[in-house]
Amino acid sequence: GDSVTQTEGLVTLTEGLPVMLNCTYQTIYSNPFLFWYVHYLNESPRLLLKSSTDNKRTEHQGFHATLHKSSSSFHLQKSSAQLSDSALYYCALTPSGGSNAKLTFGKGTKLSVKS
């Protein structure tokens, strides 16, 4: 089946430093959708980024990611971390279209930004 591997555990950064959370995936489908969801404490998880286009950068709220099918990767980046970025980040995968509604999540990466 599908699988998603993320930077494991806790990533601690000082405010202002760049953010890089790794995500690689395995799937038999040639056109998967990749997502980054963010889960802030005491809130609902919500979509941060989404892509199905190879080698195209997608950006939202200062974060960006590029789907690289050649390396099966969708790393999350931000040039300068802010205290408010502290949250749990999930990379997720779903096959494209059709009747498949299943999102496969990675194990989550907890980002802690300190001053």
Added chain:
Amino acid sequence: ETAVFQTPNYHVTQVGNEVSFNCKQTLGHDTMYWYKQDSKKLLKIMFSYNNKQLIVNETVPRRFSPQSSDKAHLNLRIKSVEPEDSAVYLCASSPGLGGREQYFGPGTRLTVL
């Protein structure tokens, strides 16, 4: 307000009891999901419904049963809870299948004593 709503927020119960969780979405979506987020924050899909039809049923114990009265509601019943059922149960919805953004509710935290 359009969103995904879950009740209750928290529930504490004893082993062997039955519990039910409710989920309602007012987003007009036709697909709804139940996820389990365990103590290590692993997030795994349990069930998915599209227009009241079950389309995804992951390997979960038979004591778990989803119930959908219409496409805006998806409830979850656990017949006889076990300690390992302690988790946060997240409901989500999406406009269609495959590649669509999923909108999550706030979750129901279940503690089994």
